[in-house]
Amino acid sequence: MGGDHNPVWANCNGDVYDKEIDETNAVHSLEHGAVWITYTDKAAATDVSTLKERVKKTPYTLMSPFAGQSSPITLSAWGKQLSVDAASDPRVEKFLTKYVQGEQTPEPGAACTGGKMA
Amino acid sequence: MSTGITRRTPVLITVGIVVVLAAALLVGWRAVEGTANAATPGDRSVEAGFSRDMAVHHQQAVEMSFIVRDRTDDEAVRTLAYDVINTQANQRGMLLGWLESWGLNKTSTRAPMTWMGHGAMYEAKDGSLMPGMATNTQLDQLRKATGKDAEILYLRLMTAHHQGGIDMARGAVKTAGDDKLVRLARTMVDGQRAEIDLMADMLAQRGAEAGQ
Numbered sequence: 501m502g503g504d505h506n507p508v509w510a511n512c513n514g515d516v517y518d519k520e521i522d523e524t525n526a527v528h529s530l531e532h533g534a535v536w537i538t539y540t541d542k543a544a545a546t547d548v549s550t551l552k553e554r555v556k557k558t559p560y561t562l563m564s565p566f567a568g569q570s571s572p573i574t575l576s577a578w579g580k581q582l583s584v585d586a587a588s589d590p591r592v593e594k595f596l597t598k599y600v601q602g603e604q605t606p607e608p609g610a611a612c613t614g615g616k617m618a
Numbered sequence: 619m620s621t622g623i624t625r626r627t628p629v630l631i632t633v634g635i636v637v638v639l640a641a642a643l644l645v646g647w648r649a650v651e652g653t654a655n656a657a658t659p660g661d662r663s664v665e666a667g668f669s670r671d672m673a674v675h676h677q678q679a680v681e682m683s684f685i686v687r688d689r690t691d692d693e694a695v696r697t698l699a700y701d702v703i704n705t706q707a708n709q710r711g712m713l714l715g716w717l718e719s720w721g722l723n724k725t726s727t728r729a730p731m732t733w734m735g736h737g738a739m740y741e742a743k744d745g746s747l748m749p750g751m752a753t754n755t756q757l758d759q760l761r762k763a764t765g766k767d768a769e770i771l772y773l774r775l776m777t778a779h780h781q782g783g784i785d786m787a788r789g790a791v792k793t794a795g796d797d798k799l800v801r802l803a804r805t806m807v808d809g810q811r812a813e814i815d816l817m818a819d820m821l822a823q824r825g826a827e828a829g830q
Binding site for chain 1: 694697698700701704706708711712801802805808809816
């Protein structure tokens, strides 16, 4: 994922947003090394709550609904993306482990606080 | 006689295999050890010079950003400064951590920028030790300025600071051999270049530009 750059990042310190957020703010969060989990109404409610709990205890992640994607659940890091049908897919944990503040990070050291709350 | 040779042959072959294996192990171990040594930069290496100098360079960017956050309420400038503080303070920690893990001192008697080669020598003046660094006089001006004046001065000083930093990081990308250091230096080039563009927009919004 890439896209328009916004000077303000969406806070990504384990932040869960219940409404859609501005994509350009989230892209800036990816630059700071965050993984952004997005979902549609096709995702199972239990999967969404499982992932919300995971995000809440994981700095450098954020989560929000995103109606415009084809897959029920998508994980995005800078230049990396994973689409899955269920939260239990083992690739979810692998993706988080590898890309939360991973080597793909364009701005290592940048913060997930002090940005925009929604 | 031929019987004797036949009987001894398996023993010789066994001894031969043992010797070859031992030699292979020794060569392999030496190679691994050699690689480990080659991967630990020395006191006069590009890696050490860049880590030391960029740690100093970054620290001034952190300091300038703290100052401007006290001098203006403007949200955009304060957010940019917040970003610079976290990013450059953390990157400085990475650089100092590497020096520590390499068993090297954080400072050296060699002049700053020596690792960049002759063309890069810089004459220190009034606290400006490396290209792009602000002088003490300029920092004092920033400490006294308020509102839009402080914002414009900060954006100009940080643009020059980034330009100097990018040149240094480019030098490391070109000549350093340590992969993780080259990767970090490359993110400095790209990240600070993007911030220079952002700061040019912010200066324009305030009716100013980077040059005086």
